Amino acid sequence: MIKYIAALKVLETQLDILSDDFKYIKDYNPIEHIKTRIKSADSIIDKLERKNLDFTIDNIENNIFDIVGARIICSFETDVYDLIDVIKKSSIIKVIKEKDYIKNPKDSGYRSYHLIVEIPVELINDTYKVKAEIQIRTMAMDLWASLEHKIKYKSKKIIDDYVNITFKQSSELLYELDNTMDNILNKES
Numbered sequence: 382m383i384k385y386i387a388a389l390k391v392l393e394t395q396l397d398i399l400s401d402d403f404k405y406i407k408d409y410n411p412i413e414h415i416k417t418r419i420k421s422a423d424s425i426i427d428k429l430e431r432k433n434l435d436f437t438i439d440n441i442e443n444n445i446f447d448i449v450g451a452r453i454i455c456s457f458e459t460d461v462y463d464l465i466d467v468i469k470k471s472s473i474i475k476v477i478k479e480k481d482y483i484k485n486p487k488d489s490g491y492r493s494y495h496l497i498v499e500i501p502v503e504l505i506n507d508t509y510k511v512k513a514e515i516q517i518r519t520m521a522m523d524l525w526a527s528l529e530h531k532i533k534y535k536s537k538k539i540i541d542d543y544v545n546i547t548f549k550q551s552s553e554l555l556y557e558l559d560n561t562m563d564n565i566l567n568k569e570s
């Protein structure tokens with residue numbers, strides 16, 4: 382685990398630095414908060430099972446890219462895309478894959494921007510490029526994802542078609558709110 386823990390430290394430090402600098406570029410603080418985590422063993426096993434893969438080191442290294450993860454919550458949608466541009470210019474955090482679930486939301490209604498990145502790690506005898514996932518989204522998108530996740534996975538609620546449609550409709554409603562706030566922010570006065 383040492384390389385994942387080291388990668389998390391490098392990622393946290395670099396995101397903090399970029400976040401501080403980002404405040405100077407904008408007239409307000411565009412990042413509400415940043416959360417980081419190492420994926421638990423149980424979640425790694427669950428994900429391998431979902432992908433029909435056995436629990437082996439090779440399968441983990443080649444298929445699970447979010448053992449190290451960061452979630453960045455921004456105020457406005459424009460901040461999300463501006464921050465992505467900032468991260469893409471970093472020579473420390475190297476973006477290797479991106480998924481825009483904001484412009485192309487998932488069937489569930491999930492909206493977020495995902496970056497799969499490589500983080501350089503230098504240990505005493507080895508150097509590594511450790512993959513990590515950065516999820517970037519607005520507060521409204523995060524509100525939806527947190528509540529949907531709680532209802533779907535933590536409550537005993539039966540998820541039928543009606544619930545799925547309602548999830549999707551609430552995602553659209555919150556996206557409208559994001560667009561309204563973005564329009565007010567960017568409206569010429």
Ligand code: 0O2
Nearest residue numbers: 420424428444447480487489490491495525526527529530
């Ligand atoms: P956890 O516990 O949140 O980490 P793939 O590209 O297919 O190999 P992956 O990683 O499944 O693999 O890709 P995806 O779908 O781009 O991103 C997965 C992560 O996005 C999930 O991680 C969730 O955090 C989040 N996510 C994706 N879809 C939804 C959704 O419908 N609702 C909510 N609330 N979150 C979603 P994990 O590992 O599933 O879980």
